Amino acid sequence: MSELRFEDVTVRYGRTLTAVDGADLLVPSGQVVGLVGESGSGKSTLARAAVGLADIAGGRILLDGVPLTDRRPLQMVFQDPYSSLDPRMTIGDSIAEAMPRADRRRGEVARLLExxxxxxxxxxxxxxxxxxxxxxxxxxARALAGRPEVLIADEITSALDVSIQGTVLNLVRTLQRELRLSMLFISHNLAVVRYVSDIVAVMYLGRIVEVGPAPDVLANPQHPYTKELLAAAPRRGSTALPPLDESLRLVADAEPADPHHPPAGCRFHPRCPVGPLIRTDREHCLTLDPTTDADRRLHHAACHHAGGALRAVGQNQSLLKEDSQ
Structure with missing residues (x-):
């Protein structure tokens, strides 16, 4: 078991797109961190940077306090199972290729398959x-063959049929507990992240906007974007809902900002139900970056109004999302 830490990590593509912008995240030894956010938030880029598939423009990635080198004891399971395996190689050869010791390959392949x-x-x-x-x-199995100190799973169920997703998630959870793996589990689906994770981190437009123990974040989210993800997650026993405030509907239906030109101040403010488009007394959200003092807030929430103000509108935001489904 090992600890994986991202310190102020920035990843850029070309001159105009900053896919990850000063991300700080800790994957504690033997625990699962679920990283959640919509497409384009930077989740997969952060994962690719960890395994050396994306160059970092700033910051550091540390394993047990030591900067990662070219030989990284990390393995990654990719989203698409159809393109991640060489069709010209047998299953056994694909798994054996990742093993550090060639003299026990046949028996080890059988063990990993089982x-x-x-x-x-x-x-x-x-x-x-x-x-x-x-x-x-x-x-x-191929990822485990490399004897990783940290396993990174990037949207590993999103390309699978719904009937299969549960069995793969159960397998991942069982393996993590039996092998005591440190794991970064990435998904756009908060319901999936909730099922496997000890810690939940939420990412929006390249930045971590909330992070904390999974039960705490899910029971008492501090950032309005986390509330939005929770409201959109599937839930049982939904009932008819009352009419909704039209101003809240407008921000909830807004499109995500262009990642090439992220908004100044709080990046979520064009979609925020407690931000300046709804509350005219909160113009500071347009210019002041809430990530600079996030450490003083519960769950390190990157929101100037995390706390009572968010809880006051939490029910309206949840109703809004459920009504739109």
Missing amino acids: LVELDADRASAYPGALSGGQRQRVAI
Whole structure:
């Protein structure tokens, strides 16, 4: 088990797009951090930076306090199980390729296949003979073959049928507990993150806007974007809802900002139900960056009004999202 830390990490693509902007995040030893946010928030870029697939323009990535080098004891499971395996290689060869010791490959391949609940005789099969869920199990086995100190799972269920997603999530949770892996689990679905994570971190337009123990963040979210994600998550027993304030509807239906030209001040303010578009006395949200003093707020929330003001509108925001579904 090892601790993975991102310190003020910035990743840029070209001259105009800053995909990750000064991100600070800790993946404690033996725990699962669920990183959640909508498409384009920078989640996958942060993961790719950790495994060396994206260069960082600033900050540091540390493993047990030591900066990562070219030989990184991290492994990543990618989103698409159909493109992550070489169709010309057998399953056994794909898994064995990642192993550090060549003299025990056959037995180790069989052990890893059984670990991900596949028959050992699948080692001679090619990816084309497997379903999407089976391929993703193979991808997990291949990642474990590298004996990682930290495992990064990037949207590993989003390309799978709903009927298969649950079995893969159960497998991931079981493996993490049995092997005591440190894990960064990335998803756009807060319901999925809630199921597997010890800690929840929320990312928006390249920045971490809230982070804390999963039960605390989910029970008492401090950032309005976290509230929005929670309201959009599937839930049981929904009932009819009363009419909604039209001004809240306008900000909730607003499109995310252009990541090439993020808003000044609070990046969420064009969509914020407690921000300057709703409350004219909060013009400071247009110019003052709330990430600069986030450490003094509960869950390190990057919101000038985290706390009572958010709780006061939390019910309206939840009703708004449920009504729009």
